[in-house]
Amino acid sequence: MLQSLPRNSNSKDPGAQSAPVRLSTTAQWSKDNLYVAIFLGPSLLILSVFVFWPMIKTLYLSLFLTDNLGHASVFVGLNNYMSLFNNPAYLSSLGATLMYVIAVSVLTIILGMLLAVAAQQRLRGIRFFRTIFSSTMGISVSVAAIFWLFAFNPSVGVFAQISQALHLPEINWLADPHFALLAVIMTTVWMNLGFTFLILFGALQQLPASLFEAAEIAGVGKTTQFFKISLPLISPTLFFVLIVTLIDAFKSFGLIDLMTVGGPNNATNLLVYRVYQDAFLNGNYGLASTESVVLTAIIAVITLIQFKLLGKRVNY
Amino acid sequence: MAFTHKRWWFTLGMLLLILPLGACARSEAAxxxxxxxxxxxxxxxxxxxxxxxxxxxxxxxxxxxxxxxxxxxxxxxxxxxxxxxxxxxxxxxxxxxxxxxxxxxxxxxxxxxxxxxxxxxxxxxxxxxxxxxxxxxxxxxxxxxxxSQPVLYYNASLLKRLGIKAPPVDPSYSDITRVAKAISAKSHGKVKGLTVEEYGWLFEQFMANSNEHLANHEDGRTGIPTKVHLNTPGTQAAMKWVRENIKAGDFIDYGAGSQAESNEIAAFLAGKLGIFTQSSAYISQLLAGTKDELGITYYPHQDGKPRNGVAVxxxxxxxxxxxxxxxxxxxxxxxxxxxxxxxxxxxxxxxxxxxxxxxxxxxxxxxxxxxQHPSAQVPSQQLATIKANTANSGVFMEGVIQERNLAQTAMAQIYNGTDINKALAVAEKGLNDSVANTNRANHYK
Missing domain, CATH: 3.40.190.10 (Periplasmic binding protein-like II)
Structure with a gap:
């Protein structure tokens, strides 16, 4: 619209001639701006107070050492970042987190899918199993942690008793650095399964029966039906579940705090738990802020990659 | 209309009822x-x-x-x-x-x-x-x-059943090793002898009981600490003691944190664990949880060195x-x-x-x-018989929680086979770095 405005190149005072036109556009603009302000204002205000300001403050704190009241006291530039990446404990946390996140997402989706397919069968009493499969949704983290803690107890736990009865080597699930992460992964997958199952099951139920009837008539086997018809059609749901599980796994805190407190030997000290430890136990807000910034960057990059890579293959 | 009128009267009535109550509360508070x-x-x-x-x-x-x-x-x-x-x-x-x-x-x-x-x-x-x-x-x-005070608990009834002589009330590491070994052997491995939780507080007590300062300036009692020690003869002796029991198969590791504590207590109450060191604050829970007689001793000390006493x-x-x-x-x-x-x-x-x-x-x-429970007196006796000095009065330093995390990690490493010297040296360096940062951030000279 601005490009179509009449221009007078001969005029010594171009502003004078175009003034009325500009005025009307300015009025239009300010009216638009008013609407923008009215509609965006409240959410912007809330977001800036509770999201943007804390983010900026975190970035700011990540460049400082903090005193015993948590205030920024000595500017250290990027030293906090350098010390993080030179700290073998932090690097092993990073590795453990990646392993945990990948294992949890992959296992959750595969197992959830298996249960969802199984629950599709029209069998007597299948409703009972559908309820059971989705039941972990209703279990809180603390209850799950207590339940699994007892199962993993090396003296009186179920696993210990089974391995004793079968004369298998006894595994000290939560105190052995080689098994602790596995134990936490198993628990998390079990926790996640209810939600994943429900979403995937819902998606499968909504697929039109006619497609499968046509496939039957054409003599297509069940396996091929699943991979060629069901899977592509529920891919948006699968993508959604993948992202949610992945981000959830990055944010895992409760189970770690209740089951291993980050040990043994930092084997389960995932990034979020480390942030908590450094901020609220060690009172080292500067370092904790640095770790938060790094964690945010990692989640952002991975989500971006997911959208780029998987977004193309998803049929909406 | 009649309805709104009624409501109005009702509200007024309620207000009249509430007002004097409020006045009462106010005069009482004033x-x-x-x-x-x-x-x-x-x-x-x-x-x-x-x-x-x-x-x-x-x-x-x-x-x-x-x-x-x-x-x-x-x-x-x-x-x-x-x-x-x-x-x-x-x-x-x-x-x-x-x-x-x-x-x-x-x-x-x-x-x-x-x-x-x-x-x-x-x-x-x-x-x-x-x-x-x-x-x-x-x-x-x-x-x-x-x-509370750290103490050592043992299942006195179990020891009697197996015909094992109870440890003395002020035991050394080797006294406990002897009992742990006997428990494992006489129960044919069904009962584990001993555990010591991976816990920085217990680690500090090994030092206190060996009369060693964790931080310089006498654990911060004469000035703000600038240097710390975790790799000392006292801690090495304690870790060697644990390792000796691990190697003999008489020790069981429950890890760290509250889960470790609930697991070791569950095992102890179920008769699957003979001895453990822990806070005296667990006494009521242990007394309530088992019919077995509860045995309690002072926190164990280094062989050939009298106990210096533990901190609260x-x-x-x-x-x-x-x-x-x-x-x-x-x-x-x-x-x-x-x-x-x-x-x-x-x-x-x-x-x-x-x-x-x-x-x-x-x-x-x-x-x-x-x-009712004669052993319940032991922690109080331990507390009453300790002569307070700067090594057993706690570490007066900011960042003790950091020290506990580092010590706990070192214990986890040692329990799982890392060289004692190496694990303790890493923890000591980590803590020294952190102390330097804390002092700098708070402008302590």
Whole structure:
């Protein structure tokens, strides 16, 4: 619209001639701006107070050492970042987190899918199993942690008793650095399964029966039906579940705090738990802020990659 | 219309009813000074604190103490620091042992010594080891309150059944090794001999009991620590002791944190574990959980070296300096009340924390407990027989929690086979770096 405005190149005072036109556009603009302000204002205000300001403050704190009241006291530039990446404990946390996140997402989706397919069968009493499969949704983290803690107890736990009865080597699930992460992964997958199952099951139920009837008539086997018809059609749901599980796994805190407190030997000290430890136990807000910034960057990059890579293959 | 009228009359009636009530409450509040008390106790501890406040309020008419639960120790420290100087801050608060140096340097409290001197209070009645933890340069900073000591528990009935001689009340590492080995052998491996939780607090006690300072300047008692030691003869001896038992197959590792504690207690109560070291605060839970006779000894010490004694754990009571004089005085009256011989005896019987008033031991409620369970007396005896010095009075340093995390990690590494020297050296370096940063950030010279 601005490009179509009449221009007078001969005029010594171009502003004078175009003034009325500009005025009307300015009025239009300010009216638009008013609407923008009215509609965006409240959410912007809330977001800036509770999201943007804390983010900026975190970035700011990540460049400082903090005193015993948590205030920024000595500017250290990027030293906090350098010390993080030179700290073998932090690097092993990073590795453990990646392993945990990948294992949890992959296992959750595969197992959830298996249960969802199984629950599709029209069998007597299948409703009972559908309820059971989705039941972990209703279990809180603390209850799950207590339940699994007892199962993993090396003296009186179920696993210990089974391995004793079968004369298998006894595994000290939560105190052995080689098994602790596995134990936490198993628990998390079990926790996640209810939600994943429900979403995937819902998606499968909504697929039109006619497609499968046509496939039957054409003599297509069940396996091929699943991979060629069901899977592509529920891919948006699968993508959604993948992202949610992945981000959830990055944010895992409760189970770690209740089951291993980050040990043994930092084997389960995932990034979020480390942030908590450094901020609220060690009172080292500067370092904790640095770790938060790094964690945010990692989640952002991975989500971006997911959208780029998987977004193309998803049929909406 | 009739309906709205009715409602109007109803509202007016309710208002008339409520108004005098409000006036009553106000006059009651105005005549008493309000003393807000922040604490972090759950379960029986919380119930007993409520009871103390009730009794105290009934015993006088000047002050009204209001106990308020503030979450766990770590959360409470942050809340105390961040509400200080506002109307939301408490008049008197409970804060954990390791926060002592931080709160002291943050200058949020009126030193307890001030009230002790003004009131000519006989502080000698209170346990000197517990007092030493919360004082600096012979001046009481805060009042020791819920106090525990690390001890060693064993299943006395199990030992009798297996025909094993019980360990002495003041055992050395090799005394315990002998018993642990016998338990494993005579039960044919069905019962594990021993565990020591991966826990920084227990690690510190190995040092205290070996008369070693963790931080320089005598554990921070003569100046702000600038250097720390975790790799010492004392810690090496303790870790060698654990490793020896691991190699022999008599030791079981339950890991770290509250899960480790609940697992070791579950195993102990089920008769699958013979011996473990832990806080004395677990006594009531252990006594309630099993019919087996509970054995308790002092915290074990290095062979060929007498015990120096262990430090206390738990928390103390502080009086905020941001409240008017009258409120602070009320807080002090309440502190005095909970430290009486009777209240302290009641506290120990209800919670398992140790009574700190010397006269508490003869109170009927404790006499009854000791008669029923003679071993319940051992932690109090350990506390009473320790001579306080700077090595067994806790580490007066900011960042003790960091030290505990690092020590805990080192223990986990050692239990799983890492070289003792190497693991301890890494932890020591980590802590020294952190101490340097803390001192720099707080402008300590």
């Amino acid at each position: 005549s008493r000074t309000r003393v807000v008390f922040w604490h972090e106790m759950t379960g029986p501890g919380q119930e007993q604190l409520k009871q103390f406040a009730k009794e105290f309020n009934a015993s006088q008419s000047k002050y009204r103490v209001e106990p308020q639960f503030e979450g766990n120790y770590n959360e409470a420290v942050q809340k105390i620091l961040h509400t200080h100087g506002t109307s939301a801050s408490p008049a008197v608060f409970q804060s954990m042992d390791v926060s002592t140096s931080q709160l002291y340097h943050a200058k949020v409290a009126t030193p307890m010594q001030h009230f002790i001197d003004a009131d000519h209070y006989d502080i000698n009645k209170i346990s000197p080891v517990a007092r030493a933890f919360y004082s600096q340069k012979d001046s009481q900073i805060s009042m020791p309150f819920n106090t 754990g738990g928390a103390s009571l502080w009086i905020s300096n941001d409240k008017p004089k009258a409120v602070q005085q009320g807080a002090w009256e309440f502190v005095k009340y909970v430290m009486t011989a009777k209240a302290q005896a009641q506290w120990q019987a209800a919670t398992g924390y140790l009574a700190l008033n010397k006269d508490s031991q003869t109170q009927p409620i404790l006499q009854k407990l000791y008669k």
